[in-house]
Amino acid sequence: MLAFIIKRLFNAVLVMLSVTFLAFLIFRFVGDPVDQMLNEQATQEQRDTLRDSLGLSDPFLVQFSKFALNAAQGDFGISFRNQQDVLTMIGERFPATFELVIVATLISLFVGLPLGVITAIKRRSWYAETMQFTSIIGISLPSFVVGIGLILVFSVWLGWFPAFGRGETVDLGWWSTGLLTPSGRMAIVLPALSLSLFQITLVMRLVRAEMLEVLRSDFIKFARARGVPSRIIHFSHALRNCLMPVVTMTAMQIGSLIAFALVTETVFQWPGMGLLFIQAVTFVDVPIMAAYLCIVAFIFVFLNAVVDMTYAVIDPRLRGSER
Amino acid sequence: MLLGRMTKTALLGGVASALIGGAATAENTVEWGAARDIVSMDPYSYGDSYTINVLNHIYEGLVRYNEDLELESALATSWEVTSPTVWRFKLREGVTFHNGNPFNADDVIASLDRVTAETSPLKGNLPAYKSATKVDDYTVDIEMNGTYPLLLNDLTNILIFDKEWLIEHNTEKPTDVGGGVEGYATFNANGTGPFVLESRTPEAQTIMSANENWWDEPEHNVDRIEFRPITSSATRVAAMLSGEINFIESAPVQDLNRLEAAQNVEVLERTDLRTVMLGLNRRETLVDGDENPMNNLKVRQAMQMAIDQDLIQEKVMRGKSRSAGALVAPSIPGYTEDLDALVDVDVDRAKELLAEAGYPDGFDFLFVCTNESYVNEEQLCQAIASMWSRIGLEPKLDIGPTAKQTPKRANAGADVYTIGWATLPMLDAYSILVQMLHTKEDNAGVFNWGGWSYPELDKLTQAAAGEMDREKRLGLETEALKIAKDEIIMIPLHQQPMAWAVSDEFEQFPQFPDGKPRLWHVEMK
Numbered sequence: 126m127l128a129f130i131i132k133r134l135f136n137a138v139l140v141m142l143s144v145t146f147l148a149f150l151i152f153r154f155v156g157d158p159v160d161q162m163l164n165e166q167a168t169q170e171q172r173d174t175l176r177d178s179l180g181l182s183d184p185f186l187v188q189f190s191k192f193a194l195n196a197a198q199g200d201f202g203i204s205f206r207n208q209q210d211v212l213t214m215i216g217e218r219f220p221a222t223f224e225l226v227i228v229a230t231l232i233s234l235f236v237g238l239p240l241g242v243i244t245a246i247k248r249r250s251w252y253a254e255t256m257q258f259t260s261i262i263g264i265s266l267p268s269f270v271v272g273i274g275l276i277l278v279f280s281v282w283l284g285w286f287p288a289f290g291r292g293e294t295v296d297l298g299w300w301s302t303g304l305l306t307p308s309g310r311m312a313i314v315l316p317a318l319s320l321s322l323f324q325i326t327l328v329m330r331l332v333r334a335e336m337l338e339v340l341r342s343d344f345i346k347f348a349r350a351r352g353v354p355s356r357i358i359h360f361s362h363a364l365r366n367c368l369m370p371v372v373t374m375t376a377m378q379i380g381s382l383i384a385f386a387l388v389t390e391t392v393f394q395w396p397g398m399g400l401l402f403i404q405a406v407t408f409v410d411v412p413i414m415a416a417y418l419c420i421v422a423f424i425f426v427f428l429n430a431v432v433d434m435t436y437a438v439i440d441p442r443l444r445g446s447e448r
Numbered sequence: 449m450l451l452g453r454m455t456k457t458a459l460l461g462g463v464a465s466a467l468i469g470g471a472a473t474a475e476n477t478v479e480w481g482a483a484r485d486i487v488s489m490d491p492y493s494y495g496d497s498y499t500i501n502v503l504n505h506i507y508e509g510l511v512r513y514n515e516d517l518e519l520e521s522a523l524a525t526s527w528e529v530t531s532p533t534v535w536r537f538k539l540r541e542g543v544t545f546h547n548g549n550p551f552n553a554d555d556v557i558a559s560l561d562r563v564t565a566e567t568s569p570l571k572g573n574l575p576a577y578k579s580a581t582k583v584d585d586y587t588v589d590i591e592m593n594g595t596y597p598l599l600l601n602d603l604t605n606i607l608i609f610d611k612e613w614l615i616e617h618n619t620e621k622p623t624d625v626g627g628g629v630e631g632y633a634t635f636n637a638n639g640t641g642p643f644v645l646e647s648r649t650p651e652a653q654t655i656m657s658a659n660e661n662w663w664d665e666p667e668h669n670v671d672r673i674e675f676r677p678i679t680s681s682a683t684r685v686a687a688m689l690s691g692e693i694n695f696i697e698s699a700p701v702q703d704l705n706r707l708e709a710a711q712n713v714e715v716l717e718r719t720d721l722r723t724v725m726l727g728l729n730r731r732e733t734l735v736d737g738d739e740n741p742m743n744n745l746k747v748r749q750a751m752q753m754a755i756d757q758d759l760i761q762e763k764v765m766r767g768k769s770r771s772a773g774a775l776v777a778p779s780i781p782g783y784t785e786d787l788d789a790l791v792d793v794d795v796d797r798a799k800e801l802l803a804e805a806g807y808p809d810g811f812d813f814l815f816v817c818t819n820e821s822y823v824n825e826e827q828l829c830q831a832i833a834s835m836w837s838r839i840g841l842e843p844k845l846d847i848g849p850t851a852k853q854t855p856k857r858a859n860a861g862a863d864v865y866t867i868g869w870a871t872l873p874m875l876d877a878y879s880i881l882v883q884m885l886h887t888k889e890d891n892a893g894v895f896n897w898g899g900w901s902y903p904e905l906d907k908l909t910q911a912a913a914g915e916m917d918r919e920k921r922l923g924l925e926t927e928a929l930k931i932a933k934d935e936i937i938m939i940p941l942h943q944q945p946m947a948w949a950v951s952d953e954f955e956q957f958p959q960f961p962d963g964k965p966r967l968w969h970v971e972m973k
Contacts (some may be wrong), residue, residue: 287692
């Protein structure tokens with residue numbers, strides 16, 4: 126087991142190194158930060174001096190190894206644009222993104238699960254068909270369109286929810302939460318809804334497919350033969366057997382949601398990591414971009430490793446390689 | 449039943465909007481929905497005039513612009529030129545910083561030292577600065593490298609810090625990004641200005657409240673400014689329509705009709721100082737290695753003659769821009785009406801000119817544009833490209849984000865490119881002459897991306913730099929601009945529109961020609 130974990134960790138480090146390497150390759154093509162750091166009146170000499178002092182004139186491999194060495198020690202440098210410590214900046218914004226993702230995930234489960242069950246057991250009814258059809262729209266609509274649509278209806282026309290921002294926040298140690306204030310709770314509704322729409326359809330379709338599978342199995346037939354009420358069969362016996370893949374998928378999707386929340390965050394001016402990243406791109410703020418990609422890669426690698434290790438604990442066959 | 453449901457909805461809505469608007473009470477609050485966040489609370493941190501403008505509510509300079517962009521006294525009450533290179537400033541007495549410290553000559557010296565330090569990105573804002581000395585507590589001498597007429601213009605952007613505060617927080621030097629250390633002034637502020645920083649959450653909000661002890665007689669009756677960046681323009685407009693904010697300083701051109709149609713919203717429009725123009729490659733060869741036809745004046749004339757500025761104004765800019773013949777806007781010193789004469793569109797004559805120059809079949813070249821630097825830039829470039837193809841030219845359009853296009857434009861990777869110049873922060877034609885039109889040498893011609901050289905223009909520019917008599921200096925600048933116009937160094941297009949939207953809570957909301965909101969002139973109902 127120990128060898129397995131060490132191997133996983135080694136793989137994780139390798140993945141992160143390659144992500145950083147690729148990221149650095151891309152950065153060479155995003156442009157020159159110095160042009161935006163100095164204003165129109167700066168002279169050529171001042172521009173060159175700054176470029177040198179930032180280490181941007183160093184050869185690519187030197188820049189990369191410097192970054193990798195510092196990053197390994199937890200030092201991502203300071204932002205070109207905001208002149209703040211990068212890790213602190215990302216740390217300050219992580220709670221906003223994380224809360225958004227968690228609320229979106231909860232919404233997707235609370236809405237997606239029942240819808241999946243209903244579309245499976247009443248699959249020939251008109252409303253199940255309609256829901257199936259609508260879910261295609263949910264999957265295919267780009268999230269910025271959904272976001273703008275929600276803002277138009279619920280902020281501009283109805284005036285129920287704020288169009289942007291996070292409302293008032295409360296600090297719990299280093300974690301700032303918007304969930305404890307009324308304005309914070311109002312503010313999270315639209316972005317979370319917009320982020321969860323894709324997730325809802327995913328959960329719904331997964332549950333439906335699993336349910337159809339399970340409903341054909343012998344123990345369900347047996348339960349029906351024993352005269353167990355169908356409500357109990359559906360929601361207790363069948364649904365419980367569907368949950369395993371749903372839970373796995375939801376856990377894995379948290380990583381993607383964190384990574385892809387950036388569109389939603391931009392539309393709703395949600396002060397999270399994604400917004401930070403998008404703005405870093407426009408200003409060619411290399412330290413922020415590099416750190417963000419590393420951290421998102423880390424989240425993915427971490428979730429994958431945890432899932433793999435759990436599987437290894439559950440399933441002895443996966444541990445075979447140590448022999 | 450239906451009625452009941454409707455009332456319920458209305459009630460819910462009422463409750464919700466009460467919750468949203470909870471913060472807005474009887475106080476006069478400007479809820480400013482900005483297109484982007486400021487980068488730092490430190491005005492010397494990043495060469496960004498937008499940040500300096502917002503911070504100008506908290507910090508002040510020795511002089512400032514009034515509503516007509518004329519210089520007026522701020523922290524300095526008077527000034528005189530004591531020798532050709534030395535300016536003497538009398539400082540305002542009885543001014544205090546927000547932390548209660550008195551303002552005096554030491555603060556001015558410490559600030560000037562800080563902004564001209566080796567690592568300061570704003571060093572270029574004081575190009576001719578040599579040193580500053582304290583004469584007495586309220587008198588400062590500033591020495592320049594040579595005669596330099598534009599010191600006052602430059603000083604409007606040098607915001608003054610409190611020396612004791614800088615020392616106390618160990619931040620007498622500007623933050624050095626290369627060094628990788630944060631600075632105290634990045635997160636905190638202590639100025640003399642009309643508003644005091646209350647709190648800041650980057651990317652979310654920056655709150656300022658009125659300074660009760662401001663030295664100036666306040667014209668405004670604003671108690672509080674809530675500065676909230678909303679980068680997505682659709683969201684910004686939505687927030688304006690739903691009343692969550694009451695001021696936006698960059699209303700998208702395509703949404704102006706919508707905003708105008710809304711009740712309680714007023715759109716304020718005028719043209720910006722920024723002149724958008726085309727720069728031309730003037731090296732020996734084009735990017736693809738062919739001989740460069742654009743060194744022939746006839747070719748440049750043909751290219752200019754083919755561009756229908758009226759059509760661009762009407763279609764691309766939706767009638768909101770001002771077609772330009774000069775390289776600077778009318779309110780910039782150095783402008784004259786003669787310079788601003790437009791060139792008549794004449795497709796046939798343009799074709800003839802190309803033929804006379806030896807290119808009857810035209811030629812192909814790389815046309816580099818960005819997609820977000822200027823208003824509707826993509827459509828603008830497409831329109832120009834198709835106008836050029838009417839006379840037989842074959843422009844190859846290359847459109848991308850600014851950060852990606854700038855290195856191409858700056859390093860001989862473009863044959864034609866778009867560039868805008870507002871002469872900010874100097875507000876004088878000298879800015880474009882020395883930075884863009886001058887031959888690229890030493891510190892001049894940083895934005896001379898096409899590689900042209902007009903020694904006569906250079907001479908006039910240098911003469912203007914040392915001419916202390918305003919009328920004579922402007923005469924020299926106009927003459928230099930005339931050369932640029934006759935030789936078609938740049939092809940001017942237009943001054944782009946600038947639109948703000950404000951709610952009906954405001955009595956008076958002056959819109960400055962340089963596009964910078966100065967909320968200490970705002971009056972609310």
